[in-house]
Amino acid sequence: MAVRIVSYNILVPILANRPDHYTKCQPEFLQTEHRWNLIQSQLEQEIVQHKNTIICIQELSLPILPKLELFFRRLNYTFFQNLYEEQCKDYMGIGIAIPxxxxLxxxxxxxxxxHIRSFSKLHNKETNLFTWGWNIYQSAISKFIxxxxxxxxxxMTRRNTLIFLQVVIDGKVLCVGCYHMPCRYKxxxxxAIHSSIVKDLMFELSTGKDFILAGDFNLKPCDICYRALTEKDYADCILPKSDIYEISYQRNAGQVLKSAYREKNGVEPIYTDFSHTPHxxxxxxxxxxxxxxxxxxVKDILExxxxxxxxxxxxQTHPSDHxxxxxTFELLS
Structure with a gap:
């Protein structure tokens, strides 16, 4: 029993169609039609060459959504999606397609x-003459600082969503999640909050069943957040305090994940994202x-x-910056 998991950040058109941003790209390679032809070719190859292929998409967009719907329908797939961003970001979102x-x-x-807001409660601060005066002072200086x-x-204000499916393959239950981490390097x-919560939420939702979590996590293998996801009882990841909320959540450092590429090759890929931009x-x-x-x-990986x-x-041959x-995973009994 095996399942093939594909993960692809396909780059929203509103970001791709910017020659002033991708300054070393030829403009014709940034056009949606050129990119879409390559994207569908790559996805179809994975579906045709492997059994039980599940596709996880990041940077799904409103302009590409109808094309993907027709593409997956033609290949006898069901596509589940959620567009969560604003118009200025092409309503960017994620999706999972299954045969x-x-x-299901x-x-x-x-x-x-x-989900974060559900376990966060505003601090209940006592109001007295001192705090009343302090609040007025804070309000006044906030206009200048x-x-x-x-x-x-x-x-809490990030719109990113997690899509979580529970499927059955040859009689065995498997849970699959797709996520695109907020890009907040600064x-x-x-x-740290999002990566920790998504990881722990996958354990909670799967209720002891096997699961796979795929996506663009905006984390490098050397980052503290990556190590907190993959190293048991990793101590250097300390979630911040909040001056506004009482947070009932605590990171479960004992629950960690394995990475398919590292399990198969001993190391993560040299790169999965490459671009030249002004910033x-x-x-x-x-x-x-x-x-x-x-x-x-892990039976094999896409080299x-x-x-x-x-x-x-x-x-010319890479339609995205990712x-x-x-x-391919073997489902052990």
């Missing part, structure tokens, strides 16, 4: 910001992962290049 023949037990779409943002408040506490010249890092937990064995062959993605990643 129509695959038994349940589906959940969870807005992580709302930008107040420090609370990381938990920022984490606010590592926010990323991040020659950015070449691993940000995409297929994590898992339970009685699953990735050792180094880019152009000045920047997207290019590489597609994939792994």
């Amino acid at each position: 129509i023949s695959m038994q 037990n349940s589906i959940s779409i969870i807005k992580i910001g709302d 930008q107040p420090i943002s609370d990381p938990w408040e920022i984490a 606010e590592p506490d926010v990323m 991040s010249p020659n950015f070449c890092e691993t940000l995409d992962y297929i994590f898992f937990n339970g009685r699953l064995a 990735l290049p050792d180094h880019p062959t152009s000045e920047s993605y997207p290019d 590489l597609m990643i994939a792994a």
Whole structure:
């Protein structure tokens, strides 16, 4: 019994169609039609060449959504999606596609910001003459000094959602999640909150069953958050305090994930994201992962290049600034 998991950040058109941003890309390679032809070709190859292929998409967009719906319908797939961002970001979202023949037990779409809010309670501060005066003072100076943002408040305002499916493959239950981590490099506490909560939520939702969590996590293998996801009882990841809320959540450091590529190769890929932009010249890092937990064995993976062959993605053969990643798992009895 085996399942193939594919994860792909396909880059929203509103970001791709910016020659002033992707300054080392040829403009024709940024066009949606060129990119879409390559994307569907790559996805179809994974579906045709492997049994029980499940596709996890990040940076889904409203312009691409109808194309994907028709594509998956043609290949006898069911596509579940959630667009959560604003119009200025092409209503960016995520999706999971499964074969129509695959038994689906349940589906959940969870807005992580709302989940965080569910275990957060505003501090109940006593009001007296001193605090009343202090609040007036704080209000006055806030007009001249930008107040420090609370990381938990920022984490709650992120729109990112988790799609969680429970399927049955040859009589064995498997849970699959797809997530796109908020890209908040300048606010590592926010990323620590989201990564920790999504990981623990997968354990909670799967209720002891095997699960796979795939997506663009915007984390490098050397980052504290990655190590907290993959190393048991990792102590250097300390979630921040909140000045606004009482947070009842505590990170479960004993629950960790394995990474498919690291399990198979001993190391993560050299890179899964490559682009040259004014703010991040020659950015070449691993940000995409297929994590898992339970009685699953990695049979094989989609081999990735050792180094880019152009000045920047997207290019003639790479329709996104991310590489597609994939792994085949054996479901052990």
